Amino acid sequence: MTPAHRPPRGLVPIALIAVWLVVGALLGPFAGRLGEVATNDQAAFLPRSAESTRVLREQSAFQQRETLPVIVLWTADDGKAVSGRQRTATAVIAGLTGEPGMAGSPSPALPSRDHAALQAVVPLRPDLGDRLAPTLERVRAAAEKVPGTQVRLAGPAATQTDLADAFSGIDGVLLAVALAAVLVILLLVYRSLLLPLVVIAGAVFALGLACAVVYALADHGLVRVDGQVQGILSILVIGAATDYALLVTARCREELTVGRDRYEAARAAVRRSAPAVLASAGTVALGLIALLLSDLTNNRALGPVGAVGIACAALSALTFLPAALALLGRRAYWPARPGSAAGTNGLWQRVAGLVDRRPRRVWALALTGLLVCSAGALTLDSRGVPLDETFVRHVPSVAAQQTLARHFPAGAGTPVVVIADAASADRVERTVRDTAGVAAVTATGAQGRPAADPQAVNGRVRFEATAKAAPDTQTARDTVARLRTALHALPGAHARVGGYTAQQYDTLRAAERDRMVIVPVVLAVILIILVLLLRSLAVPVLLVLTVALNFTATLGVAALVFRDLFGLSGTDPSVPLYxxxxxxxxGVDYNIFLMSRVREEMLRHGTREGIRRGLVTTGGVITSAGVVLAATFAALGVIPLAFLVQIAFIVAFGVLLDTLVVRSLLVPALVRDAGDRVWWPTGPGPAEADDRTAAAGRSVALPDQDRA
Structure with missing residues (x-):
């Protein structure tokens, strides 16, 4: 095409921005609509092959429909006995039969042994969704007709309502907190008024696109989304898009500094940063995709959902952002000048000098500190958290459960379900009754109601066992384990143990299995990508080992913080895997940013000088990216759930530890100490030496100012 017929250089950037504006206008609202296809029903996320899941399916033969029970608890206002109000309580709660949302008839009100409380179980439909809270209010209103009593609601339905309240407004509040944190950090990093807004706009467009894709997948039943996955998606996209944007804008500033015009600078920035961005995005996306190997549905959902988010973040950073930079040019950095960005690079010159002069001392001290921190990881208890620690603030369902446990066996209202062959009913009942930790056992009839003798359905019988311990404790899970061991040993009984506590037990076991399967797969995927990117074997192995060490050190610190500062006895079993x-x-992202630049400089100046230049030119950029990502994940702390607070701390602290210690000190010092051997088995051979000569003329001078 002759110059006269070439389209104006600004046409492509304008077209790209127009496309993203349309994407933002049409798909942006989906960022607030994921709640329409999300579910917080934990039964939907049970392990596929677990025994409790099979029991849940088999129970349908013993009752008309699956239920979500709420436990109604009455205590006297004056602290006296309430057993005299038992008949009234039974009558008012029975009046709910047939009401909208009910899945059957409530149980009679039963007194506690101390006669200070009454309880009744009201079965609700499990598919109520947004109608669950109003249904519980009707239950409460009916129960409050018993004079002289105080009413509390406990059980799975009440807990699910409090979970929904915790996630209410997640779209607006979480996004606002994350974007505000990013904006403040970007203003400090860039010392520019316009560029932070451009970066945030790109992140918001990416989030809108990702949410629209996830909405479509969830709406067609291809993935399940709950509040946790929804919150993590928002944080992941905002953080990743901003990280990639920092790399692209830093490259563009370098090109503007050496005299390129705005269009050439934007093209060069994309060309030189795209390999690192794509490798980083591919690493995170494939690492998340590995979660598809999980036996837990919410883990499997996070895999493709997170990968979609990362892909959208990379797409925005490599299309919308360069287009905006091409149109704005130096004006994007105003009032700062591209050649004099935020502050001087004296700090990173000093760090690089220290690493260059005393690499062995630097890596020895950094490695020792990380190993000391890692020792604490052995004390982290990931066997789940009790209900009273699930929420980080007071919620009604927890208070009700605590009151229930003071007056009734702690497992009352949340029984362990046992299903076995009818021919072995007597042996099964005796075995359940004699198992340590079981307070009582009751046979049920065809509709799941208590019966004097078990009634067979399709040759199977059903029992409900009340545990002495609260259903969400390790003691109760130990009771489930003992029940399974004893019942599985009965010849011909074909007994299975399910129920809420068994579901928790199976989830814990599945999480342990997932860690054993997924962790090696993620490490292998990352190693392969690094080998392909860096054309070496030694460096990728080194990087994988350092980020793994960073993870164990973070867990060690987290174990102390969770126990001594947050007052939590343990973590959800999925927390270590996430x-x-x-x-x-x-963490590999930042090492990719560093080592891809080191390799680029190594081709021109050799390994030793390449390390120094790579560390100086990427120091401010990567540290800023780490601070941004840590701040966005810390925003998860606004959701009052221990699981997300723990994830927020682990990722935020771990990212800062990685950017400030592992990537800034440990990795450069190890590479500097190893020298050219670190590029084994290829090494800076003759072909690469020729590349150095060819690249010398294109070399961008080491900046006199920080590139952050």
Missing amino acids: GFVFLVAL
């Missing part, structure tokens, strides 16, 4: 996937994949 923390591993995010920290290892995202």
